[in-house]
Amino acid sequence: MIEYKRTAKQDLPKIVALNRKIFFGMYSREPYSLEEYQARLSSVSSMIFVAEENSELIADSIAFEKDGAWYIWILGVHTDHRRKGIADHLFEMNESYAKSHGHSKVVIKIYAVSSATQELAAKRGYCTVETGGEKDEKFLIVELFL
Numbered sequence: 001m002i003e004y005k006r007t008a009k010q011d012l013p014k015i016v017a018l019n020r021k022i023f024f025g026m027y028s029r030e031p032y033s034l035e036e037y038q039a040r041l042s043s044v045s046s047m048i049f050v051a052e053e054n055s056e057l058i059a060d061s062i063a064f065e066k067d068g069a070w071y072i073w074i075l076g077v078h079t080d081h082r083r084k085g086i087a088d089h090l091f092e093m094n095e096s097y098a099k100s101h102g103h104s105k106v107v108i109k110i111y112a113v114s115s116a117t118q119e120l121a122a123k124r125g126y127c128t129v130e131t132g133g134e135k136d137e138k139f140l141i142v143e144l145f146l
């Protein structure tokens with residue numbers, strides 16, 4: 001059974017280890033290191049949601065407030081566990097957390113390489129509000145009003 005829960009920054013080492021596998025080869029740069037996660041999260045109040053199966057970490061999302069919106073910074077699901085609705089559930093957890101904490105909008109930046117996330121966000125009703133970048137850095141910014 002898949003279990004979803006909130007976790008804290010002390011779990012970052014295992015989350016980063018999972019994300020290094022999930023994001024390996026997706027972008028022209030290396031997946032973020034633990035130090036990069038710690039640096040990005042040092043000045044924000046983040047919320048980390050994870051999914052586990054048999055106590056094994058299989059997916060995570062990391063989000064925080066940015067420019068007045070709830071910003072999903074990281075979202076990934078282990079390759080062996082895709083198309084089971086896990087990312088969809090993590091989106092839902094973020095949206096409901098954001099709403100209950102007074103936010104009216106959820107935002108995510110999606111690089112063109114992640115067409116799966118584009119599909120998922122569109123299915124959840126997110127609208128594209130900005131596009132940018134060149135070649136493999138092309139991205140969309142999508143948002144959902146809560």
Ligand SMILES: CC(C)(COP(=O)(O)OP(=O)(O)OC[C@H]1O[C@@H](n2cnc3c(N)ncnc32)[C@H](O)[C@@H]1OP(=O)(O)O)[C@@H](O)C(=O)NCCC(=O)NCCS
Pocket residue numbers: 022023075076077078081082083084085086087088089109110111113114115116117119120121123
């Ligand atoms: C994108 C990602 C998070 C999706 O995770 P997931 O748990 O497999 O997604 P879900 O099972 O919740 O999918 C929900 C819906 O999203 C869409 N979707 C998900 N993966 C898709 C794919 N590979 N191609 C097309 N649509 C897809 C579908 O509409 C799907 O519904 P369906 O399965 O009923 O057709 C996962 O593929 C991943 O971790 N990719 C690499 C990292 C990444 O791109 N992160 C996002 C950075 S912005």
